[in-house]
Amino acid sequence: MAVYNKVETREAPLGSKGILRWLRENLFSSPLNSAMTVLGIAILLWIIPPFIKWSIIDANFAGHTRADCTGDGACWVFVKAKLSMFMYGFYPEADRWRVNLAYALFFVVIAAFKLLKKSGIKILIATLYFIVAFILIRGGYFGLDVIDTNKWGGLMLTIVISAVGIVGSFPIGILFAFGRASKLPIIKSVSVTYIEFIRGVPLITILFMSSVILPLFFPEGVTFDKLLRALIGITFFQAAYIAEIIRGGMQAIPSGQYEAADAVGLSYWQKMLLVILPQALKVAIPNLVGSFIALFQDTTLVLIIGLFDLLAMVQLTGSDSHWLGFETEGYVFVTIIFWVFCYSMSVYSKSLEKRFNTNLK
């Protein structure tokens, strides 16, 4: 009778499991790979420790004046002292609650959007919000002092420009997208010309045009303030890009949808607004968010025509004679703000893309 000895299973060889295996497979699978890993670590060591040393270890956080900047590293006291400039520009301190209230109301509106179902009410609320926010920030009604637009600045101005650009360009963009998809030759050629013209020139030339040429277009006495001119330029610029994105979405709609809408007897506008647009928007949403990120970044260009947005504040505060030599801190601070806004929008657009992807493929 054979005797069977039970052989204990051996431990897996070192390096074929756990963290070692992961390291070997992902970092050191070949000589070339190992070399690249070393290079990657070298790059990280070259960038990160000096940056942490500058921004945290050697940096000054406490204090309020220039005299508190004693370390070799960054002096965040500068950002602290100028924070209100970065956030509100020259907006009077006593009235800043109005801007903050407008911000707060925005979140209330978002919350309301989550709860409400009917799009008609949503549009009404959004419109109301814009009127209320405008009255709050600019004033002139209900006993609120008028705050001239040349006092607006910093992050608040950046947000105002992006918000107006996004909201204003949307309906115009939709109209031009319809125009470009239209079968009527004149409507189509006007739309194509507009879209291709705008997309062919840089935003800065549009801004120059709206700030230098636009006043010539209207009779004497009609004056636009600087901000309004920039807003007009940015809105019409953005509209062309929105139009192209929505047209892309419309091309993804099968022609059966158009035919079905015609067959049940819908008029052109009913067909476009009730059947085609909702589907096209759904397809286009990731690209729309992408173009809003681009718009948010493009708002920085208004500094070239003399508005004081968030980026312009760096140059302005950096040239304060009490605080010379702290531009770097300003740039880093503003970079972080822009990056957080843009990155969170792009993460959002990726999650939307995933959510909408399911029923398309």
Place this chain on the structure above:
Amino acid sequence: MFALLRDRKVRGILFQLLTVIGLVAFLWYIGTNTVHNIEQRGIQTGFGFLNGTAGFAINDTPIAYNETYTHGRVFLVGLLNTLIISFVVIILSSLLGLIIGVLRLSNNWLIAKLSSAYIDLFRNIPILLQILFWYNVVLATLPSPRKSIEFFGSIFINNRGFYVPKPALNSTTISMIVAVFLAIIIIFFLNRWSNKRHENTGEEFPVLLTGIGLIIGLPIIAYFIGGADMNPSYPVLKGFNFRGGKTFYPEFLALAFALTIYTATFIAEAVRSGIEAVSKGQKEAAASIGLSGYQALKLVVLPQAIRIAIPPTINQYLNIVKNSSLATAIGYPELVTVFAGTSLNQVGQAIEIISMTMLVYLVVSLAVSALLNWINFKMKIKER
């Protein structure tokens, strides 16, 4: 009457008629206002100003220019600088974007994460902010000319720019330039010949290696044939600044660095999506018919990946040309800075100057879309 209005065709014509009337009325309105305003303000009209003396200096000019030249010449200088910066950035960002895009898909975890961190970091910072950061922070904190960072005693880096030796335009340099073009032409025909031979006999010819050899080897041979003397002018510190050699000004460098780093993120994404779009089955099929890794890449993956990656990449090239106009924030003398900026301030003829500037960008963008259409047509998968 109302029955007629319900006819789709009639309504279409009516609607278009209304649009035309509205458009013409609008144009007429702004046209008359503009003419009135221009008269009122005493602004001159017409393109006569192009022959007027500019009277301002430009520090970085590819062609001869000084204060006595005309605004027409300023336009030309600006246009050339726009084209130069665009060309340089297109080359650099393509290389960087290609490298980052490929590394992003590397099976080395660290490298892949670093590449995607690079992309996420730089594409989410406004380009104008990056340009200003390079110009006002990085390049401005370089040492002064007297304390320049020095390489080989002939390359100097300081806060006034990068100074490198500049080869003289003599027989050596000219023959080397000719050799480069010659190499490109030879490689082109070599490639065609090898493709044909491959189709007929199945034999492979190492085009890539031969090509690299040619493009390096021919200029070296030409260097000795042409007299082996480039006779370069070296930058020398005289007084407070360097003279001689070729200077890359901080404005140019800041713009080139920022645009390259920013645009490379988009090109990298195009490259990545192109490679990812090639289905796994294609790679497996290539392996199963016995193609080597390099052959599979060259014959199966890349031709399909390029088809997807090229259109967005060319769009980025167009964006580079348009974004080069941001130079006006730091004063690199390209079209918008010198022509739509300085010339406009002097002459005051906004309509003519801005129209000319816009026209330049429009021509470039129309040319690029034509190119894109042609490429799309060429690359369309020919289904049988």
